[in-house]
């Protein structure tokens with residue numbers, strides 16, 4: 587769980603590991619809105635708070651700016667919520683675009699965060715071992731049920747330290763010739779077979795770049811729309827792990843899916859921020 591703060595002047599939202607680390611986020615963000623409140627004249631730097639009558643003057647600009655950021659933070663500190671999950675932003679029922687290179691530590695941080703909040707975790711990935719390792723290393727406890735779907739075989743002989751008879755996990759190996767439609771149907775059947783009443787579903791799709799590369803725009807869009815519609819029945823968060831900067835075709839498909847995507851989120855320096 588994390589601390590959350592949303593700016594009431596713009597759509598910016600940030601989640602940090604705790605309340606203390608939110609101080610830098612709020613201060614820097616509010617300073618950007620009120621940069622005109624800092625001025626330098628007569629060899630000294632002055633800040634004049636837009637929210638109250640406080641004004642300060644100092645010789646050292648860096649010190650003055652830091653003090654102003656701390657001051658701005660105090661104006662919003664009581665609006666920081668604690669014990670919050672990013673999934674709550676979409677009421678655990680929606681589609682989230684995770685904007686990060688698919689194999690990056692930033693993407694992993696969001697995977698761990700979302701899957702930590704799920705009871706039934708389904709991960710569609712090109713690197714099943716990496717996914718299992720992440721869950722094993724980063725989650726305090728395994729979700730009630732995890733199903734990893736991949737066209738790659740799980741390298742059981744290379745990972746002998748994980749005893750699959752002791753963790754509630756299943757690895758489904760898909761025929762690489764199958765298209766998005768069959769992949770979607772497989773995921774739907776996995777939900778049917780594994781979901782129990784009250785489960786929160788965390789569904790990760792980390793193969794969207796491959797889908798866009800191999801199929802036409804309509805097929806890629808239909809895949810996301812149908813998965814999202816499938817989750818409408820049972821609730822749950824569909825996460826699309828995509829790096830639009832790395833592939834203009836992915837960027838185009840995402841534009842077509844704009845109405846479908848409820849939240850766009852990225853990771854930066856151990857915190858999560860809403861994008862766009």
Ligand SMILES: [Zn+2]
Nearest residue numbers: 593595596598
């Ligand atoms: Zn703002």
Ligand SMILES: [Zn+2]
Nearest residue numbers: 635637638640
């Ligand atoms: Zn003030």
